[in-house]
Amino acid sequence: MKKAIICLSIIIVFIIAINSKYILKMIYKIDYKDYVEKYAQEYEIDPLLVYSIIKVESNFKEEATSHKGAIGLMQLMDKTAKEIAQNNVMEFETGVTLYNPEKNIKLGIIYLADLEKIFNNIPVMLAAYNAGIGNVNKWIEEGIIKSDGSNIENIPFKETNTYVRKILKDYKIYKKLYED
Numbered sequence: 427m428k429k430a431i432i433c434l435s436i437i438i439v440f441i442i443a444i445n446s447k448y449i450l451k452m453i454y455k456i457d458y459k460d461y462v463e464k465y466a467q468e469y470e471i472d473p474l475l476v477y478s479i480i481k482v483e484s485n486f487k488e489e490a491t492s493h494k495g496a497i498g499l500m501q502l503m504d505k506t507a508k509e510i511a512q513n514n515v516m517e518f519e520t521g522v523t524l525y526n527p528e529k530n531i532k533l534g535i536i537y538l539a540d541l542e543k544i545f546n547n548i549p550v551m552l553a554a555y556n557a558g559i560g561n562v563n564k565w566i567e568e569g570i571i572k573s574d575g576s577n578i579e580n581i582p583f584k585e586t587n588t589y590v591r592k593i594l595k596d597y598k599i600y601k602k603l604y605e606d
Contacts, residue, residue, distance in 0.1 A: 447603065454599055457486045458499065461531040469539040474604060475548065476500075476535060478596040479555070482589065488527045497524035500534030507533045510540070549575035552593050557586040 466473035483501035484490035510533050511518035523529050541551035554562040565571045581587040
């Protein structure tokens, strides 16, 4: 009887462990995989970071629009996206392009690649993705944050501070769930 209870307990723990990973993968999705993988590879950005951003920004809702006017899966501002499109010889139509999942993801990944070239540091580039390059450069110049991201918790904008922490947390989870 005791052995049966122990065996049953082990089986239950095993089932819970398997199902929790399954449940986590339902929460931490990898939707739009074709686009994310294609453009992440092309622009040398970790696709798991892109999924983390999409999850936090829009929770994979392609029609998402923020109260500040950010649009689509990667919640890009029209002005920023238009500039990225022009710099990369892409067609851009206000009110249309950013609702297209493939174009939104491509523009978002190009923007991340640009930010990586400028800051060469994931936490700092995430801060710039949210608060803008100008704000982040100002914070670095004023010594509020370090360019290496080692004191990223000092970001003065509460929204950006929380945003960076959420994405870094989700990025760790995505790595645990999906890295081989």
